[in-house]
Each structure stands twice: as structure tokens, then as C-alpha cells.
Amino acid sequence: MTGGHGHGHGHADMLSVEDAFERVMAYFHPLEAEEKPLLQALGQVLAEDVQSPIRIPPMDNSAMDGYAVRHEAIAGAGDGSPKRLRVTGQVAAGQAPQGRVSGDCAFRIMTGAPVPEGADTIVPFEDTDEVERVQRGLGLDEIQVMRELPPGAHVRPAGEDVAEGALVLKGGTVLRPAEIGVLGSLGRERVKVIRRPVVAILATGDELLEVGAPPEPAKIYDSNTYSMAASVLRCGGVPNVLGIARDNLEDMHRKLSDGTASDLLITSAGVSKGDYDIVKDVLMERGEINFWSIRMRPAKPLAFGVIRGPEGRHIPHLGLPGNPVSTMVAFEEFARPAILRMLGKTRLARPSLEAVLEGPVHNFDGRRVFARVEVTKRGDTYYANPTGPQGSNILTSMSRANGLAICPEDVSMVDSGERVRVHMLDWNEEVEI
Ligand code: AMP
Ligand code: MG
Numbered sequence: 001m002t003g004g005h006g007h008g009h010g011h012a013d014m015l016s017v018e019d020a021f022e023r024v025m026a027y028f029h030p031l032e033a034e035e036k037p038l039l040q041a042l043g044q045v046l047a048e049d050v051q052s053p054i055r056i057p058p059m060d061n062s063a064m065d066g067y068a069v070r071h072e073a074i075a076g077a078g079d080g081s082p083k084r085l086r087v088t089g090q091v092a093a094g095q096a097p098q099g100r101v102s103g104d105c106a107f108r109i110m111t112g113a114p115v116p117e118g119a120d121t122i123v124p125f126e127d128t129d130e131v132e133r134v135q136r137g138l139g140l141d142e143i144q145v146m147r148e149l150p151p152g153a154h155v156r157p158a159g160e161d162v163a164e165g166a167l168v169l170k171g172g173t174v175l176r177p178a179e180i181g182v183l184g185s186l187g188r189e190r191v192k193v194i195r196r197p198v199v200a201i202l203a204t205g206d207e208l209l210e211v212g213a214p215p216e217p218a219k220i221y222d223s224n225t226y227s228m229a230a231s232v233l234r235c236g237g238v239p240n241v242l243g244i245a246r247d248n249l250e251d252m253h254r255k256l257s258d259g260t261a262s263d264l265l266i267t268s269a270g271v272s273k274g275d276y277d278i279v280k281d282v283l284m285e286r287g288e289i290n291f292w293s294i295r296m297r298p299a300k301p302l303a304f305g306v307i308r309g310p311e312g313r314h315i316p317h318l319g320l321p322g323n324p325v326s327t328m329v330a331f332e333e334f335a336r337p338a339i340l341r342m343l344g345k346t347r348l349a350r351p352s353l354e355a356v357l358e359g360p361v362h363n364f365d366g367r368r369v370f371a372r373v374e375v376t377k378r379g380d381t382y383y384a385n386p387t388g389p390q391g392s393n394i395l396t397s398m399s400r401a402n403g404l405a406i407c408p409e410d411v412s413m414v415d416s417g418e419r420v421r422v423h424m425l426d427w428n429e430e431v432e433i
Contacts, residue, residue, distance in 0.1 A: 045344030122154035194344035200259030260309030269322025372401035
């Protein structure tokens, strides 16, 4: 990397990415719990310790289709010395065995069926002469065991998976399909989880057109609403799309009012110098707002504060910059961790890896650069290829990227062939590498 502190830029008025992150995160805590049907809780964080009211499996049962026998009765069985047993019962999965196994008796038994009393060992069909008997038209009222199995073979003991009263899942666990299944195995219909945050999304700007409208000169479609709402969904929040507020006080007030029941308000645009007056005025009237310059590129300007809602509520507000890539990068660095924390998650940082750059990343003015890159793996090495023009308006360059390569503040360029740290955008926080 090419070092160089001599950019000649004053950064005294700029917050470091870490400082801004800490100031934002101080406002966010896990939300309260809700109880909901099992399947709807997928991806949420468990808000209770779950103990098992039952044993799993509830009874000794067979791991194979075969014969339930007493080990004593098959001791010494082998090809030259088969053991002949009388078949005195039959038990399928879901049935209670009728009677018990004693002496030289056996029960025909299916996988998952309770092991009858008296039996301690399961002999699979393939270790008996069952197939041969059937082929020769002989009945199955007796059977020959061709092989001795150890005592307890193919018996799944009661409580093998879960003992009664055992702590099966701890509060704080993220519910994946496996945990949803485990809860189902306990017979749980509903579960307590930390609720999902509702995130109000508001685009601002006189130039914005709603998707679906015919193109108009000097207007652009509002893409930020979509990238932000999709990002909210992706990290587990519930978007509350407020639409587009025009750059006037009245419209801004009206649109904001629909967002005051939310857990977080995210706006886009109106925070860069020269064009933010309306947003600033409205937000100052309704709460406290700070306008920050963060030492990063893209997404230098960021507004953060709280707005007052009904009943003394205070809603944190993140005012993201308007350029579509800046919006997404600022969301990634600040909004996503905030939402994850509200969800009760503790791993807030995307997995990152070291990759070899395949094109230079320039740092013109001593900010931390988040460069859009496409990461590929060849052999054991990750490579990061910048996805073309890095202007913060070039949203398609974000679409081609699966990572953000970091060029540190005090490094003026990372060249091709050098190593960079890359935040992986498509990997969630649970991935460990
Ligand atoms: P501003 O911060 O209002 O000056 O906006 C910065 C840039 O982002 C301008 O080029 C805007 O046209 C653009 N922009 C603002 N809002 C959106 C949006 N919702 N979708 C796409 N581009 C936007
Ligand atoms: Mg604007």
C-alpha cells in the first residue's frame, strides 16, 4: 500500500467511521419479546430459555426394520449356527406393543416402533433368513438369526436426543430451520422471540418519480426507497414505506407523521451541503438532529438524531445521503447493525476476508474508501475486482459487487496485486471465516 499522511486535508470536523458507529449504536437495544407460531419465528432471536417437558425419543425404539429379541436368545448366532426364534408379535411405528418378548421369542418390528418389553436388541431383516423364507413361501411365524449382534444393537434409547427437563435452547439463539425443528420435536406450537423492528423509509426530493410513472424530463425514479426497503427486509426488519416527500415543509411533515410509530426512521437525501435546508428544518422542529461529516467515501454526510412521536416516544432517525450508492453503503455500515441489534442479535459485523486487488483503489482525500468489488475465489485465494466507475451515483456498480473493499484513511492508494480487507455483502453475520 502506498502510505501518505500528507493529503493536506483537514479532518478535524469529520467523525471517524468508528465514532459515528458508536454514537449511532448507543441508541439501539434489543426490542421486547413477542410470542408467535413456530414457523413465523424463523430467523428471529429466542427470548426464552427452552427446557424440554418430555424425553426425546419418549421410549426405547427401533432404529431398523427387523426383529426385537432378547440378546441372550441370539448369543452365538452365526452362518453355521443360526438361532431359530418364534415370532409372536408385530409392532409398527406409532403402535404400542401387545405383550412381551420372552425366551426364544421375537417381535417383528419397524423403524421408530417402541421396543417391546423383554427385548433389548434389534436384529435387522438382513441378518435373518426372512427374505429367503418369503421367497420359498414359508411363513414368518418363525425366523432364523444368522449373526450375533451386541446387546442393545439398533435400539434408540428413550431420552437419547433430549432428556426430560434438559435446557435445549438458550435465550439469544437465532432460530434457524434446525432450531425450529427442535422446538417442533418438543411439541411447541408457539415460541417467544424478540420482535422484528418496524423501519419507516422515506425518500425526499422534488426530482423523484414513483416507479410505474412515465419518465419525465429532469426527473429520476426513486430507487432509494427500493434499495432501502429491500435492505431492511434482508436484515430481518419490517419496512414501512412512507413514499416520497417533496422538498417542502408541509409535505415533509405529513409524510413523516406516518412513520412515528416505527422503531427507526430512515430517510434518504437532503443531508448534503446546500440542498438540505428543508429536511434539516423539519427534523429540528420535530426533535434533535445532528448533521455529521464522516470520514468515509462514499457516504460522507449523515444526519442522525431522534424525532418525537406520539405519547412521548422518541424515534431514532438516520438521514442517509441521497446518492444511491452512498445510501446503500451508509445503510450497510449504520442502519443494518442497528436493526440487527434491535432484533437481539449480537454479531453485527459482516464477515470480512483478505483478498488480492485486481485493480487499484484510489483515496483522494484521506477518507476511508469503501470500494465496490466483485470477489471471486481461485485456488485458495480470494480476488477482489473493482466493479468499474466508483461514482456514488452509479448504482449498477453496486449491483455487480458482492463486497466492499476497504482502503484505509491514511493510505492514498491500494494497488493491483496488494491485499485488502473486504466486507462480504452477501454473507450474513453468522458466517464465520
Ligand atoms: P441530495 O442529497 O438531495 O442532494 O441528493 C443527492 C443525489 O441523490 C441527487 O443526485 C439526487 O437526485 C439523488 N437522489 C436523491 N434521492 C434519491 C432517490 N430516492 N433515488 C435515487 N436517487 C436519489
Ligand atoms: Mg435533494
